[in-house]
Amino acid sequence: MDGSIARQVNELRRNLRNMQNQHRNAVVKTIRWCLKDLLKKANKIVPLDKGDLRKSGKYEVIFKGSKVRGEVSYNTHYALIQHENLEFRHAPGRQAKYLEQPAKENAKFYSEKMKEKIKEVLGK
Numbered sequence: 119m120d121g122s123i124a125r126q127v128n129e130l131r132r133n134l135r136n137m138q139n140q141h142r143n144a145v146v147k148t149i150r151w152c153l154k155d156l157l158k159k160a161n162k163i164v165p166l167d168k169g170d171l172r173k174s175g176k177y178e179v180i181f182k183g184s185k186v187r188g189e190v191s192y193n194t195h196y197a198l199i200q201h202e203n204l205e206f207r208h209a210p211g212r213q214a215k216y217l218e219q220p221a222k223e224n225a226k227f228y229s230e231k232m233k234e235k236i237k238e239v240l241g242k
Contacts, residue, residue, distance in 0.1 A: 141239050146179055146186055148235040152228040153177035153188045159220035160190065165200045165208045190217060 157177050164172045174193040179186060192201070200206065204214050213219070 141236070142186070144235050144239040145232065148232055149179055149186060149188045150177070152231060153179070153190055156190050156217075156220055156224065156228070159224065160192075160217045163211060163213050163219070164192070164216040165206070165212045165214070170194055171197060171200060190221075192217065 154177060157175050161172050161175055164175065166172060171192055171194050174197065175190070176193065177188065177190045179188050191197075201214060201217060206214060208214070
């Protein structure tokens with residue numbers, strides 16, 4: 119391969135890697151924003167006694183190979199029971215399904231946010 123062509127091919131590869139990195143960084147940034155927003159909304163309705171359940175809430179971006187996903191969780195021994203048991207009585211404005219409900223209510227919004235960011239990065 120001619121030296122000029124080899125340089126062009128290498129430059130094209132570098133540009134493609136840079137585009138992939140920009141895309142991935144934008145997606146990760148948007149995932150983090152969505153996760154943080156979901157946690158904030160869940161914290162507004164999470165059952166509240168002493169605040170331990172609310173304080174245990176966290177979000178995390180998880181990388182597995184070329185795949186990226188996000189996770190919001192609450193980490194007390196009673197978080198799952200509080201989330202699933204619809205019979206428990208909670209203070210006004212607090213409820214079971216404190217994570218599921220805002221996730222479902224905002225799923226379309228988060229999906230649109232991701233699409234917008236991808237289009238922005240791709241220049242469309």
